[in-house]
Amino acid sequence: MNRSSCKKRSEGDLYNYEFKLRCVQEVLKNNYSIRSVARENNFTESNFRKWVNLYTPGRPRSNKT
Known part of the structure; x- marks a missing residue:
């Protein structure tokens, strides 16, 4: 069963x-786990x-991405 709504993406639009x-x-x-x-x-x-x-507001961002 697919719980994650982010599963739905258009084919040419990988990881926008x-x-x-x-x-x-x-x-x-x-509250889903990062792993799942x-x-x-x-x-x-x-x-x-x-x-x-x-993408978490207020979290420090590293220059290493």
Whole structure:
């Protein structure tokens, strides 16, 4: 069963801002784990963790991305 609404993306539009933001919101607003959202959407947990850090208001941002 697919819980993550960020799964829906258009084919030529791989990982655009809106897609990343929807995925991050699954973690921040819907309390899904980073691991589960990353797995459901076929990207690495470490990259997704970077997205979560970048798109979280008030979190310090690293120059290493």
